[in-house]
Amino acid sequence: MDFTDRTVIVTGSQRGIGRAIAEEFAALNANVVVCDLDQGAVEKTAAEIGPRAIGLSANVVSIEDIENLFARAVEKFGRVDILVNNAGIARDTLMVRMDEKDWDQVLDTNLKGAFLVTKTAARLMMKQRYGRIINISSVVGLTGNVGQANYSASKAGLIGLTKTAAKELASRGVTVNAVAPGFIDTDMTRALSEATREGLLSGIPLKRPGAPKEVASAVLFLASDQAAYITGQVIAIDGGLSM
Numbered sequence: 281m282d283f284t285d286r287t288v289i290v291t292g293s294q295r296g297i298g299r300a301i302a303e304e305f306a307a308l309n310a311n312v313v314v315c316d317l318d319q320g321a322v323e324k325t326a327a328e329i330g331p332r333a334i335g336l337s338a339n340v341v342s343i344e345d346i347e348n349l350f351a352r353a354v355e356k357f358g359r360v361d362i363l364v365n366n367a368g369i370a371r372d373t374l375m376v377r378m379d380e381k382d383w384d385q386v387l388d389t390n391l392k393g394a395f396l397v398t399k400t401a402a403r404l405m406m407k408q409r410y411g412r413i414i415n416i417s418s419v420v421g422l423t424g425n426v427g428q429a430n431y432s433a434s435k436a437g438l439i440g441l442t443k444t445a446a447k448e449l450a451s452r453g454v455t456v457n458a459v460a461p462g463f464i465d466t467d468m469t470r471a472l473s474e475a476t477r478e479g480l481l482s483g484i485p486l487k488r489p490g491a492p493k494e495v496a497s498a499v500l501f502l503a504s505d506q507a508a509y510i511t512g513q514v515i516a517i518d519g520g521l522s523m
């Protein structure tokens with residue numbers, strides 16, 4: 281795979297899975313926009329990734345931020361070919377204890393944020409008659425999970441958004457797919473209790489957490505020319521967890 285002259289925006293890529301995706305794209309010659317909440321952090325990450333990466337801060341819940349993000353990316357690189365909707369948060373607790381704030385924050389960031397960024401990208405990609413959009417859903421969007429009513433609903437919603445966007449944009453040469461990672465070793469999952477981690481691991485046929493790079497591999501494939509005939513699909517990257 282080679283992404284020379286392709287420009288990719290990865291939301292939430294200051295660290296974790298998003299950062300691994302940004303690094304892998306840069307390694308295959310893409311222009312990379314590292315996007316996250318904090319300007320200092322995105323600049324630092326972009327500098328560490330290499331000369332073809334720039335850092336632009338944006339909150340995916342703010343349409344002004346997103347329009348500004350795309351305008352600056354186009355100003356710098358001329359176009360945006362690939363979007364990875366990776367920014368996400370979790371606020372876990374049992375549904376009966378979950379307050380509205382936890383529900384709204386997670387749905388806003390994970391689902392509304394992806395909608396706003398996708399909509400902005402779609403306008404540009406339709407004009408270009410080329411685009412690749414990859415949404416980072418989750419295995420719990422397929423299966424549900426105790427303590428994650430808000431998170432699993434947002435990730436299931438993202439799958440619906442993926443399929444609708446795939447249908448609406450297909451005639452313009454834009455593909456839209458999702459990946460559904462299982463238990464991946466990042467700051468998000470390191471925050472889980474030892475008991476929860478053990479419980480999760482015991483249900484994984486491959487008996488280990490995944491690495492951020494293993495999610496990146498599937499994302500890069502979906503963004504490549506080799507995946508031109510794949511749209512509206514969800515690929516689980518979960519060591520067999522959702523089987």
Ligand code: NAI
Nearest residue numbers: 292296297316317339340366367368418461463464466468
């Ligand atoms: P992380 O917490 O390490 O990284 C998420 C990044 O998103 C952070 O840098 C954060 O600052 C950024 N972010 C949060 N809200 C934002 C906003 N409003 N605007 C812009 N950026 C924002 O998490 P991780 O583990 O790297 O997860 C990345 C994605 O993968 C998330 O969407 C997560 O739900 C998903 N995922 C993670 C799994 C895991 O096991 N770690 C499993 C399945 C899905």
